[in-house]
Amino acid sequence: MKKTSSALSIPQVLILLAIYILPLMFFGINAAGSGELPYALIYGLYLLTLLFLMFKTGKISKYRRIFFVSMALLFFPAFIHDLIIERGTMLIPQSTVVNNENPFCHIVIPITMIPMILKKMVIFPGRLMGHYTSIYSMLVIWVFMTISLGRGWCSWVCFYGGWDDGCSRISQKTKLHMDNRAPWIRNLPKAMLLFVVLGSLITLTSIYCEWLCPFKLITEFESPTNLRNTVALILMIVLFFGTLIILPILSRRRVNCGLLCPFGAMQGLIGSKIAPFKVKMDKSLCISCGQCEKHCPSFSMGKNIRSSCTLCGECIDLCPTGALDIHLRGKKRIFPKAPAFFKELLQPRNLFILAAFTGGTIISYSFAIHSLKLLVNLF
Amino acid sequence: MIKRLFILILGLVSMVTVPMGFYMSRRYETFFHRALGLQVDPNYSGGTVIAQYYDDFRDDAGAGSLEYPLHQYYEEGTLDLLKYTVYQPLLDAPWSEEPHFWQLSVTMAHFSEHRDDLILRIYLDFMEGGSTSSPAPRQELVRFDQQHPWDLMAEIYAPRGQVYLYDSTGKVVDKIPLYENTEEQRYIIRLPLKGDLEQILDGRITYHAVITGFYDEISAFQPLRREASLRNSGGAADGRTPRIFDMLCIEDNSQQDILSAANPEIPFIPVIPGQIAQPSNSTYLEEIPGPTQQEIQAWENSLQKDDLDPMERGDLLFKLGRNVEALEYFTQLRKEDDNPLILAYLGTLTAQQAADKPVLEAVALVNKSFELFQEALAGNPPPRDRAYILIHRGHVSRHVPNSVFNKAVPGAQDFLGAAEILEPLGQDKSFIKELYLYAAHCYEIAEMEDLKELTLLKAKVIK
Numbered sequence: 001m002k003k004t005s006s007a008l009s010i011p012q013v014l015i016l017l018a019i020y021i022l023p024l025m026f027f028g029i030n031a032a033g034s035g036e037l038p039y040a041l042i043y044g045l046y047l048l049t050l051l052f053l054m055f056k057t058g059k060i061s062k063y064r065r066i067f068f069v070s071m072a073l074l075f076f077p078a079f080i081h082d083l084i085i086e087r088g089t090m091l092i093p094q095s096t097v098v099n100n101e102n103p104f105c106h107i108v109i110p111i112t113m114i115p116m117i118l119k120k121m122v123i124f125p126g127r128l129m130g131h132y133t134s135i136y137s138m139l140v141i142w143v144f145m146t147i148s149l150g151r152g153w154c155s156w157v158c159f160y161g162g163w164d165d166g167c168s169r170i171s172q173k174t175k176l177h178m179d180n181r182a183p184w185i186r187n188l189p190k191a192m193l194l195f196v197v198l199g200s201l202i203t204l205t206s207i208y209c210e211w212l213c214p215f216k217l218i219t220e221f222e223s224p225t226n227l228r229n230t231v232a233l234i235l236m237i238v239l240f241f242g243t244l245i246i247l248p249i250l251s252r253r254r255v256n257c258g259l260l261c262p263f264g265a266m267q268g269l270i271g272s273k274i275a276p277f278k279v280k281m282d283k284s285l286c287i288s289c290g291q292c293e294k295h296c297p298s299f300s301m302g303k304n305i306r307s308s309c310t311l312c313g314e315c316i317d318l319c320p321t322g323a324l325d326i327h328l329r330g331k332k333r334i335f336p337k338a339p340a341f342f343k344e345l346l347q348p349r350n351l352f353i354l355a356a357f358t359g360g361t362i363i364s365y366s367f368a369i370h371s372l373k374l375l376v377n378l379f
Numbered sequence: 380m381i382k383r384l385f386i387l388i389l390g391l392v393s394m395v396t397v398p399m400g401f402y403m404s405r406r407y408e409t410f411f412h413r414a415l416g417l418q419v420d421p422n423y424s425g426g427t428v429i430a431q432y433y434d435d436f437r438d439d440a441g442a443g444s445l446e447y448p449l450h451q452y453y454e455e456g457t458l459d460l461l462k463y464t465v466y467q468p469l470l471d472a473p474w475s476e477e478p479h480f481w482q483l484s485v486t487m488a489h490f491s492e493h494r495d496d497l498i499l500r501i502y503l504d505f506m507e508g509g510s511t512s513s514p515a516p517r518q519e520l521v522r523f524d525q526q527h528p529w530d531l532m533a534e535i536y537a538p539r540g541q542v543y544l545y546d547s548t549g550k551v552v553d554k555i556p557l558y559e560n561t562e563e564q565r566y567i568i569r570l571p572l573k574g575d576l577e578q579i580l581d582g583r584i585t586y587h588a589v590i591t592g593f594y595d596e597i598s599a600f601q602p603l604r605r606e607a608s609l610r611n612s613g614g615a616a617d618g619r620t621p622r623i624f625d626m627l628c629i630e631d632n633s634q635q636d637i638l639s640a641a642n643p644e645i646p647f648i649p650v651i652p653g654q655i656a657q658p659s660n661s662t663y664l665e666e667i668p669g670p671t672q673q674e675i676q677a678w679e680n681s682l683q684k685d686d687l688d689p690m691e692r693g694d695l696l697f698k699l700g701r702n703v704e705a706l707e708y709f710t711q712l713r714k715e716d717d718n719p720l721i722l723a724y725l726g727t728l729t730a731q732q733a734a735d736k737p738v739l740e741a742v743a744l745v746n747k748s749f750e751l752f753q754e755a756l757a758g759n760p761p762p763r764d765r766a767y768i769l770i771h772r773g774h775v776s777r778h779v780p781n782s783v784f785n786k787a788v789p790g791a792q793d794f795l796g797a798a799e800i801l802e803p804l805g806q807d808k809s810f811i812k813e814l815y816l817y818a819a820h821c822y823e824i825a826e827m828e829d830l831k832e833l834t835l836l837k838a839k840v841i842k
């Protein structure tokens with residue numbers, strides 16, 4: 001059976017863009033600092049174009065990935081620049097630790113969760129309130145996002161994920177086969193999660209941040225003034241190039257996000273249960289061509305779609321029969337008998353794309369325009 | 380149809396939730412904080428606070444007459460101490476360049492951008508010996524409490540971002556970084572726990588004096604003049620006026636009295652350090668008086684009497700700390716008398732035996748002790764005796780490790796229960812107050828700060 005196109009008509013696209021433009025303008029203008037309005041406009045137009053193409057062509061994955069990778073690439077120049085302005089270095093100064101001013105990123109949430117619940121203690125030197133990187137602020141964002149997007153966070157919102165997502169599509173051929181169905185691949189994310197959660201609980205330190213986070217290389221890290229920090233630095237460099245660049249290129253999989261990131265694993269376990277949107281397979285349409293399993297970057301496609309699915313849309317675009325799509329509470333079409341215009345307009349995939357793209361837009365706006373300005377000034 | 384409408388609404392709500400989450404993230408912080416009450420683990424914030432002292436606001440004029448230099452550069456409040464905080468010493472602190480340290484912090488009334496001329500000193504007495512004068516004589520023009528000569532002085536000199544540590548001979552022994560929290564207007568120092576300072580880990584009482592003044596290259600503390608000028612402070616009565624603008628003044632000490640009490644024969648005046656108990660912050664327990672020497676003597680004398688009531692004899696042995704004798708005595712008495720109070724004494728004495736026993740044996744003894752209390756309460760004692768049994772059990776609960784037995788909260792309930800029984804029976808108010816203070820301590824052990832504070836407040840109103 002041949003797949004029916006998911007492309008929308010221009011009026012349909014315009015309606016959806018009109019909905020998107022509200023948060024885009026609100027957060028875009030809010031995010032723009034002095035002299036940044038032109039960059040905010042450029043970034044806004046860029047996002048509108050990507051979303052337009054996504055709806056117009058009916059292809060999710062390609063434009064999502066462009067967006068997701070841009071977000072990851074635009075995150076670190078702004079972040080590092082701000083660090084250097086504020087502290088003069090990318091190294092974490094002791095005064096930042098002493099004053100509990102380390103930015104609290106979402107990946108710390110699962111690591112700190114149990115001591116938070118049991119002892120009301122945050123085992124991380126971050127500030128509690130009053131900053132967009134503070135602990136409560138991140139917790140609020142996480143709660144709201146998880147309710148709506150579940151693990152969709154990991155293909156649409158996270159400002160780190162673009163690294164291995166982008167690298168996983170550099171090579172056309174798989175040079176290193178990582179078997180989706182191998183038990184170790186299926187269980188590694190949960191094992192990692194368990195390891196860092198228990199390890200942190202026992203040591204009352206966020207061991208992932210200290211030892212295993214590859215993103216410190218593009219954010220901030222401790223000065224290698226002693227053996228411990230030097231080992232941590234070497235490990236971080238190896239993890240950054242290994243799990244975010246080399247292995248994704250060779251295996252065409254998101255090695256860090258699919259196997260190692262504790263937040264991703266937690267979202268798979270919790271978020272995918274809570275969020276109403278899910279990728280579902282219509283088995284009656286499936287011809288077992290194996291395209292979805294072969295190309296799923298997140299190790300999420302086996303015999304069934306796993307809870308680790310990041311709703312990236314890759315398999316949906318590739319499936320030759322249209323057996324895969326985003327469902328809302330199990331429904332592929334909310335009003336199957338409605339006139340075609342509304343039936344297509346209100347299909348769950350469009351609602352999800354709008355929600356997820358808005359999430360990514362808001363989280364990235366501030367640093368993206370800041371980075372754009374820096375880059376333009378640089379050249 | 381309704382189900383489909385519901386699904387549509389769910390989809391739309393999910394779309395709205397995303398921007399809402401961001402929009403609300405800063406606004407909902409306080410709401411979440413109220414609901415969750417999270418704190419950064421003290422291991423990351425310098426240790427649990429064990430004492431906090433507040434100094435008067437706008438008292439940065441020495442005995443009252445000192446004036447800042449007149450230039451606008453010297454902003455009002457720069458030398459005004461507001462709060463002094465002492466933390467529990469930390470070992471193996473995560474993310475810290477100095478793994479073992481003792482954190483102290485000083486909050487100022489104003490954190491001027493130009494605080495280059497501030498000098499702030501913390502004098503610490505934590506061992507025998509030490510000095511009662513400044514590192515180089517006559518700097519502050521004060522003399523330190525003879526009872527508590529200082530052993531280590533931390534000199535905070537803001538412009539260099541450094542803290543110089545002096546020993547009691549006046550020699551610089553170390554140089555450590557100074558941390559500033561501009562938002563909270565705090566200076567933070569982390570004294571490395573090495574050398575003599577390691578001694579504080581035994582939980583001893585340490586004594587602290589904190590003083591501020593203007594810095595001077597030659598004499599450390601800027602000399603004072605009669606009249607303030609653009610660059611020099613004024614208000615000095617004479618050359619002996621202490622060069623201290625503000626000092627940590629707690630309890631009944633008056634800064635004015637101390638700094639104006641210059642004796643013509645002795646050009647130095649005493650700075651009285653604040654007494655800080657360590658490692659517990661349960662200073663409120665110090666309100667509970669221990670037995671006086673006379674009382675102890677009276678108990679000893681009573682014990683010699685032949686016609687003593689058997690229970691009273693046992694109680695005296697117990698109060699005098701003759702535990703072995705008391706245990707034997709009450710064990711014997713139990714065979715002859717079924718008074719449930721005997722079981723309470725036995726419960727406490729059994730638990731006390733656990734102190735120097737190996738873990739498994741100690742756990743068995745504590746468990747046995749609680750069984751004895753249970754048996755005592757099951758014997759349906761009259762109200763007053765019931766209260767005393769609860770008090771016995773409360774004390775055992777307060778002393779056994781909460782992480783093992785989880786008895787701190789029941790302990791608090793025992794003390795409060797006893798207070799509830801004894802109050803209508805006309806029990807002495809000070810005794811009732813003690814019960815509240817012990818209950819607060821139990822809550823503190825259980826890390827239930829709100830209940831602790833509430834119980835302390837209740838204790839406070841009992842007069």
Ligand code: SF4
Nearest residue numbers: 154158161257261264
């Ligand atoms: S798995 Fe982790 S790093 Fe990857 S996208 Fe998700 S949160 Fe970000």
Ligand code: SF4
Nearest residue numbers: 296309310312313315
């Ligand atoms: S299952 Fe499909 S949507 Fe989910 S992560 Fe894999 S490719 Fe992406």
Ligand code: SF4
Nearest residue numbers: 286287289290292319
């Ligand atoms: S891509 Fe996957 S779901 Fe689609 S037909 Fe092939 S095997 Fe079936």
